[in-house]
Amino acid sequence: MANPVQSLNNPKAQHGPATPPEPYVCNTSNRAAEGRARGAIQPPRQAPPPSIPSVAGCRYVPSPPRRRASWAFRTAPWRAASPTSDDPLVEILSRLPAESICRFKCVSKPWRDLIADLIHRKKLPFDGDEKTSRIIRWIEKHGFLDFLGQSHGNLYCISGDIDDSYMITEMSIWVLEDYHTEEWVLRYSVSIFQLFGKMRSQFGSYEVVTIHPDCNLVFFVEYDDLKLISYNMDSKEVCDVCTLGRSYGRITPYDPYFSDLSVLGNKH
């Protein structure tokens, strides 16, 4: 330990307002009667002990008998009743998922204000919109989820119906127009026969590699001859785009890439 006195600076004591350290008598204390006796803490000279937030109405109150059924029966409100930003409650909240934290804004106004303040000061693990991640469920009866991507600013999902031999017989394209309703809307549905013709659908092996970010185009790779194939959802037109030099599992669309290929969009 290089300098233990320096390490006394409790990191937690420093978030809060610069209030002087206050003696805090928690309800476990049997009152401060004997607390003033000899041997009381003499804090080291340079660094004060970490400040402990006081609990309103909780100092120097003779403690009533304790009941220990649950927190609900705490004899004095925990500081959670009026939490401060350097409270252990902050540490507890920071371990909770964003949904829980936001829901707990409904607990009380002091909690709402604390949580809003913590979010604002980025003490909690999500941004000001309070949503950096959420779970969107895929409904299995919509089919086997094959591809997830973004187009027209919406989340798209391509699923397939599988027959007994695990061949995809029908391809469906779903869009999540409203993130709040979590409702997947069916945009297009096309049978594989229609898409590739009988011969190709039977013998070929295809995979959706990407969806055009701005146009209603889905791209496939045909693995046998490494052909990039596009499907126009509006005109139902299938088009061989080019032959790829090698196999691609997924192609990540990003705007510069596709703007370079504007020819491709015009072609349809």
Add this chain to the structure above:
Amino acid sequence: MEVDKGKGEAEETRKVAEADRDTVTLKSSDGKLFEVSKEAAARLSTVLAGMIAGGSIDDNGTDLKQIGSEALENVVDYCNKHANSIPSAALISSSISFNTAPFKEPEEWERKFVDRLSHDALFDLVEAANFLGMERLLDVTCHKISEMMKGKSPDQIREVFNIKNDYTKEELEEIRQELAWAFYDD
């Protein structure tokens, strides 16, 4: 003569031992005394480390009037158990910086240690750990409480923390509407 000399030596040794003891005595708010290894206290508590270094440890019992005997017993128990367990790299790194170091999952003995505590004792231990600057113990206890809070409704939280609902019915409805997305089942 020989015997006397031996006695004198023993006395000397005892004095040296007292001045250089390897334990510290802590006194709870209700006057109970607890002994804890100096090494563990200095390693686990920034506040005790500062007091040991600053010479403000009282051999007759250093007064911790903010901490009740039950909580202090748990603190001392934790220190002793910690000293007996092999400190992993995880614990060492977690004590460096509270806010930046990622939290390492409680080890098995730590989980057992907090699991056996009543809610009141757990809360009191959080406060004691915070007061004594015991980062790891604070981590472990806060983790336990957050586990208990996960998936709870605001009503349940109010009950658990003994908090008064100060929203009007209309206000509550309004904020619920705003946060509707957070009220999906989880």
